[in-house]
Amino acid sequence: MEIVSIIIAVVSLIGSLVAAGFTGWISYYMDRAKQRSVAKALIRKYRDPLALAAYDLQSRLWGLVQQGLLGHHDEEDRKDLVYVYTAFLVGQYLSWTYILRRQAQFLNFSTDKTNTQLNSILNTIADEFARGGREGERSFQLWRGQQMAIGETMTMAQEGGQLYCMGFAAFTSKYNSDADFKMWFRSIERDIGYLAEASQRDDATANYRLRRLQHLLVDLVMLLDPDRFAAGPFKEKKVGSAHSCRCEGCRVTVGKPASDPSTKLPGP
Secondary structure: HHHHHHHHHHHHHHHHHHHHHHHHHHHHHHHHHHHHHHHHHHHHHHHHHHHHHHHHHHHHHHHHHHHHHHOOOOOOHHHHHHHHHHHHHHHHHHHHHHHEEEEEEEEHHHHHHHHHHHHHHHHHHHHHHOOOOOOOOOOOOOOHHHHHHHHHHHEEEEOOOOEEOOOOHHHHHHHHHOOOHHOHHHHHHHHHHHHHHHHHHHOHHHHHHHHHHHHHHHHHHHHHOOOHHOOOOOOOOOOOOOOOOOOOHHHHHHHOOOOOOOOOOHHH
């Protein structure tokens, strides 16, 4: 009888452990499924504004690198569109990435392939802004703290807590009237002047960071909204490459110097 009791107790214990393990597994699986569902919903919600911000910024970088936009930097009636609008486009992109990361802080831990790719590209772009360049590549360097501050200061909140990026008119007004706000964009304004001077002396090295950023932003747009390029009239999407580019197309040609700047791309 004692042996039978022991066997029954052991079987009961094993059954309880199996049931507990199964319940825990189901709970873990359902929690992970819920996280994936929430992450996908957030990506769907912010995909379009982030894709548009990335598209607008890469187009402006293309204009600065290859379309001769820098030639207007000292024209009284156009220089604001060169300096102020460029600063706005950088801020707009950083604002939407700030909003996305704030709303989806667990995105780093998602196992969804698209989310993982998105997180990787966003990190690479942030790193490209922040990292020190080769000699002469100082333009558009923004440390991660600067990137976060710009994204935060560009972000507005509606009633109910909905976050969004301020528009260009509001940005221009604040840029021209608030010295503390403009301070965050001072380096961009300075570097546009530096790029214009470098362009006049045919110094291609000065825009290498812009080339790498433009490539990475194209990769981001292709991940989020590939039809945005497919619907355009231009077959090519990227400017000539630069040293150490980490975009999808340049990984096999790391160290390749900037190519002939004759590539056709959508305008700024």
